[in-house]
Amino acid sequence: MKKDNLYLFTLLALSGIVFVIGYFSMAYLVKANTNQFLEIQIQSSKREAREFAKLVSFQLENGVSRDIIVNNVQKSIEGTNIESGFVCMFDWSGVEVCHPDPQKIGKQTNRSESYVRPINEEINSQDFYDLLKQKKQQGGIRNFSDNNRDSEIIYLYPVKNSDWIIAAHANINEIEKQVQKLKVNFSLVYILTGVIIIFLSLSAVRFLGNYYEKELELKNAKLSEENTILSKLNSNLINYKDKINKKIEKDNNDLKDKGEASKTKKRILTYSKDKLISIKVEEIAFVNTEHSITAIFCLDGKKYTSNSSLDELYDSLDKTLFFRANRQFILSVKAIDEILRYGNNQLKIKTSPPSDDSIIISKNRASEFKKWLNM
Numbered sequence: 001m002k003k004d005n006l007y008l009f010t011l012l013a014l015s016g017i018v019f020v021i022g023y024f025s026m027a028y029l030v031k032a033n034t035n036q037f038l039e040i041q042i043q044s045s046k047r048e049a050r051e052f053a054k055l056v057s058f059q060l061e062n063g064v065s066r067d068i069i070v071n072n073v074q075k076s077i078e079g080t081n082i083e084s085g086f087v088c089m090f091d092w093s094g095v096e097v098c099h100p101d102p103q104k105i106g107k108q109t110n111r112s113e114s115y116v117r118p119i120n121e122e123i124n125s126q127d128f129y130d131l132l133k134q135k136k137q138q139g140g141i142r143n144f145s146d147n148n149r150d151s152e153i154i155y156l157y158p159v160k161n162s163d164w165i166i167a168a169h170a171n172i173n174e175i176e177k178q179v180q181k182l183k184v185n186f187s188l189v190y191i192l193t194g195v196i197i198i199f200l201s202l203s204a205v206r207f208l209g210n211y212y213e214k215e216l217e218l219k220n221a222k223l224s225e226e227n228t229i230l231s232k233l234n235s236n237l238i239n240y241k242d243k244i245n246k247k248i249e250k251d252n253n254d255l256k257d258k259g260e261a262s263k264t265k266k267r268i269l270t271y272s273k274d275k276l277i278s279i280k281v282e283e284i285a286f287v288n289t290e291h292s293i294t295a296i297f298c299l300d301g302k303k304y305t306s307n308s309s310l311d312e313l314y315d316s317l318d319k320t321l322f323f324r325a326n327r328q329f330i331l332s333v334k335a336i337d338e339i340l341r342y343g344n345n346q347l348k349i350k351t352s353p354p355s356d357d358s359i360i361i362s363k364n365r366a367s368e369f370k371k372w373l374n375m
Contacts, residue, residue, distance in 0.1 A: 014201050018194045026190045033186075034179050041175065042154055045085040045168035049157040052087050057160040066162075073098045074105075081151065084174045092163045109167075226341050233339050236373050244321055244333055265316045270296055270304035277304060282321070285335035286351055286359070287313055288328050299334060301353045323372050325349065329359050333373075 052073070059069050073089060080086040081100035089098040094109045155168035267278045285297045287310065294306045294313065306313065314324050323331050335351045342348035347361040347369065361369050 010205050011198065011202055014198045015194075018197050022190050022194050026186050030183050030186050033182060037178070037182070038175070041085055041170060045087070045170060046155045046157075048085070049087050049155050049166045049168040052089070053157045053159045053166040056089075056164065056166070057162070060159070060161055070097055074102075078102065081169070081171065082174070084171050084178060086151075086169050086171065088167050088169060089159075089164050090167065092165065097164060230339060230341055233370065233373065237333070237336055237339060240373050241333055241336075247320065268296070268306065268308075268313070268316075270306050272302075272304050279304060281317060282334070284322075284332050285353060286332060286355065287330040288355070288357070297335075297353060297355070299332075299353070323369060325359055325361050325369075326365070328357070329355075331359065 056069055056073065059072075060066075070089075077087055077098060077100050079100055086100050088096060088100065088104075090096045090109050096105050096107050096109055099105050150173045151169040151171050153167045154170045157166045157168075158164070159166060266281055268281060268284070270277050270279055279296070279298060283298045283300070285299045287294060287296050287306075289295070289310050294308060294310060296304045296306055298304070308316075310324075310327070310330060314322065314330050317330070321333055323333070325331050331349060331351070335353075336349055337352040338350040340348040340350065342360060345363040345366060347366050349359040349361065351359065
């Protein structure tokens with residue numbers, strides 16, 4: 001149940017992140033691409049207006065009749081008002097001379113209602129985009145008295161040696177359709193990409209989650225097994241201490257009754273400062289080497305030194321009572337307070353009294369230690 005909730009929250013989080021980032025990214029891309037499209041449209045219309053003006057001027061210079069020129073221009077532009085951009089020609093009084101829609105020929109063109117460039121500047125793609133988006137004045141002289149206009153003049157170019165002017169128009173309705181189509185395409189790509197990203201991300205999360213979950217289960221199982229072993233080991237330690245105490249008591253009684261000498265030492269000669277002191281073996285907690293000096297720690301916390309090496313002492317001690325933990329320590333079962341897991345299959349021994357240095361039983365000696373405790 002918790003895993004299902006995790007996947008649900010992951011899905012919601014991914015969906016939210018993808019939606020927010022994708023939304024703003026899409027809005028930016030749509031605006032950038034629309035501006036680029038409009039800039040191309042503006043430049044194309046300007047170039048077309050200049051070319052028409054130069055062509056008409058060239059014909060006039062070569063003595064072509066004005067009526068023939070008007071007729072040729074009209075034939076070349078007629079019906080082009082359904083495209084995203086087109087050109088027309090009017091005279092200086094604003095009367096349409098040539099227009100893609102023949103019905104508008106001879107009608108007056110009022111520039112204050114059509115020309116939408118900023119004051120003293122040519123229209124740019126941002127102004128054009130704002131015009132399409134907001135349908136309101138953008139710093140120019142357009143007053144929008146006719147909201148049903150389907151085109152806007154975006155560039156004027158005079159015909160040399162005549163009273164004619166070539167006007168480049170932008171078909172607002174057609175451009176809006178193309179911009180809308182662009183937005184739809186971006187939206188579809190955004191939605192499809194978002195769904196794919198969410199699906200792949202969720203799949204990756206589930207795959208990695210299942211993988212690490214299995215790894216975690218194996219580790220938990222191994223840890224549980226090791227904890228069980230340690231629990232048994234500590235439990236057996238208590239039982240072993242009882243057995244040792246009973247054994248020591250029995251051996252002492254047998255020696256008294258039979259009057260025999262023990263095969264192992266019962267006392268060890270040690271030093272404390274300048275004094276020579278004999279201590280009972282059963283009072284020893286642990287023995288370790290400190291800077292080539294053999295130190296003996298007793299159960300009461302007292303510390304003594306010995307001239308014997310660790311190997312010599314271990315050979316003379318009762319192996320049922322003492323264990324060689326490593327090169328530095330010999331442990332008495334009476335001093336072992338707790339057995340802990342350490343590192344990779346190693347054991348750490350806590351003693352009473354505590355040792356200043358950590359007592360670590362290596363992986364190789366851990367099995368021998370367990371056997372020592374009759375595991």
